[in-house]
Amino acid sequence: MSPSTPGKHIAVIGAGIIGVCSALSLQREGFRVTLIDQGEPGEGASFGNGAVIGDEAVVPVATPGVLWRVPGMLADPLGPLAIRWSYLPRLTPWLLRFVAASGARRVEEISIALGGLMDGALAAYTPLLAQADAKDMIRRTGWVCVYESEAGFRRYQPMLELQRRRGVALEVLEPEALRQLEPSLAPIFTQAVLYPEVGHSVNSFRMVQVLAGAFQSNGGALHRAAVRGFDTGPEGPRAVQTEAGPLPCDGVVVAAGAWSKPLAADLGAPVPLETERGYHVQFPEPGIAPRLPVYSTERAFVATPLEVGLRCAGTVELGGLQAPPNWARAEALARHARRWFPNLQTEGATRWMGFRPSMPDSLPVIGRSPRFPNVFLAFGHGHSGMILGARTGALVAALAADRDPGLDMTPYRADRF
Ligand SMILES: Cc1cc2nc3c(=O)[nH]c(=O)nc-3n(C[C@H](O)[C@H](O)[C@H](O)COP(=O)(O)OP(=O)(O)OC[C@H]3O[C@@H](n4cnc5c(N)ncnc54)[C@H](O)[C@@H]3O)c2cc1C
Numbered sequence: 001m002s003p004s005t006p007g008k009h010i011a012v013i014g015a016g017i018i019g020v021c022s023a024l025s026l027q028r029e030g031f032r033v034t035l036i037d038q039g040e041p042g043e044g045a046s047f048g049n050g051a052v053i054g055d056e057a058v059v060p061v062a063t064p065g066v067l068w069r070v071p072g073m074l075a076d077p078l079g080p081l082a083i084r085w086s087y088l089p090r091l092t093p094w095l096l097r098f099v100a101a102s103g104a105r106r107v108e109e110i111s112i113a114l115g116g117l118m119d120g121a122l123a124a125y126t127p128l129l130a131q132a133d134a135k136d137m138i139r140r141t142g143w144v145c146v147y148e149s150e151a152g153f154r155r156y157q158p159m160l161e162l163q164r165r166r167g168v169a170l171e172v173l174e175p176e177a178l179r180q181l182e183p184s185l186a187p188i189f190t191q192a193v194l195y196p197e198v199g200h201s202v203n204s205f206r207m208v209q210v211l212a213g214a215f216q217s218n219g220g221a222l223h224r225a226a227v228r229g230f231d232t233g234p235e236g237p238r239a240v241q242t243e244a245g246p247l248p249c250d251g252v253v254v255a256a257g258a259w260s261k262p263l264a265a266d267l268g269a270p271v272p273l274e275t276e277r278g279y280h281v282q283f284p285e286p287g288i289a290p291r292l293p294v295y296s297t298e299r300a301f302v303a304t305p306l307e308v309g310l311r312c313a314g315t316v317e318l319g320g321l322q323a324p325p326n327w328a329r330a331e332a333l334a335r336h337a338r339r340w341f342p343n344l345q346t347e348g349a350t351r352w353m354g355f356r357p358s359m360p361d362s363l364p365v366i367g368r369s370p371r372f373p374n375v376f377l378a379f380g381h382g383h384s385g386m387i388l389g390a391r392t393g394a395l396v397a398a399l400a401a402d403r404d405p406g407l408d409m410t411p412y413r414a415d416r417f
Pocket of ligand 1: 014015036038039048050227259260278353356384386
């Protein structure tokens with residue numbers, strides 16, 4: 001496919017932040033686009049995430065020493081990073097790759113590859129939000145990472161160094177500076193790090209919806225159906241098979257988040273995709289108004305002020321796509337939130353669980369299928385899908401139009417394992 005073939009029809013599977021941004025960018029490139037989802041846009045992982053959109057996310061999940069933390073992950077079902085025993089046999093191949101990605105040299109390489117994606121990620125939203133007349137969806141307040149113990153802050157030093165090597169803007173704060181920055185916090189933190197250039201969405205779900213609305217207003221088709229497979233010829237897929245019948249197309253983008261694995265395998269790209277389940281608890285009338293998101297690496301969650309209340313979102317549970325939620329994990333988040341914010345009003349709190357689409361090396365898959373040139377893969381964004389939605393969409397559109405994406409795409413290839 002190339003710019004000399006505008007009007008070619010591309011089917012984008014998945015209307016989360018990645019699929020919607022890809023659809024909009026492909027449309028802006030001159031393609032005819034159909035966005036397919038089994039539900040409404042934004043109802044997957046993009047619905048309830050921490051909504052943080054920044055450039056500091058250059059630290060992978062697996063860092064040196066993670067192997068020694070695995071027994072603890074199995075022992076504590078409420079811990080920030082937990083593994084469900086019953087899922088361990090199915091998880092093991094992914095877990096071995098996860099541990100293999102945690103060596104110091106590999107972490108440095110992964111961090112450089114993450115940095116390549118983060119570069120310009122926030123700015124990539126500007127044209128899309130301008131088209132949607134929704135520039136106020138992102139607020140650039142910075143975010144602050146807080147530490148409850150000196151030991152926790154010390155443990156994080158190598159990661160701070162990694163961020164510094166990637167050129168991330170950050171400032172270490174003493175407790176008094178933190179108190180002045182965010183007076184709604186209890187005086188229980190020993191250190192903090194401010195990342196002044198980070199932004200956040202005022203509502204991750206509404207942001208996906210307004211971008212999907214802009215796509216439709218510009219002539220894009222939204223097709224509500226589950227994708228079952230493909231009608232594939234020697235040159236690649238000719239139609240997407242949905243539960244509502246076949247949808248003929250010239251090309252396909254797989255952006256189905258944590259559910260992308262079987263679709264990618266059908267299209268010549270078997271990948272070790274897993275899900276890192278995460279939880280949120282949201283306080284609709286919090287009675288406090290933090291001016292920026294507050295994050296804890298020790299607890300692995302963020303408290304983000306949204307237009308719909310204060311949302312505490314995060315933690316990781318490796319337990320697959322089928323097991324029911326463990327709501328005690330959301331309650332643990334609520335307990336921490338009450339400790340952090342003494343004046344927090346908790347009436348009417350709601351809870352949610354979502355499925356991060358996660359590769360063992362914390363790098364997404366972005367690129368062509370190794371088998372079919374008319375198939376583009378855009379999933380596996382793990383903890384950073386909100387950050388990377390617009391950036392990924394722009395890369396996918398450039399590849400589909402046979403333009404130079406301006407970035408070496410080798411680290412994000414599906415066949416890198
Ligand atoms: C608790 C939590 C906190 C997070 N915090 C942040 C954060 O602060 N910042 C950040 O950048 N990221 C964060 N993330 C990660 C972020 O939410 C994800 O990386 C991102 O939402 C993934 O987007 P996606 O479009 O790939 O997937 P999704 O949003 O899950 O979208 C996939 C879509 O594909 C559809 N689909 C799947 N299979 C099919 C099929 N067969 N047929 C049709 N449709 C299908 C689904 O219905 C769904 O709508 C967080 C995640 C969690 C869980």
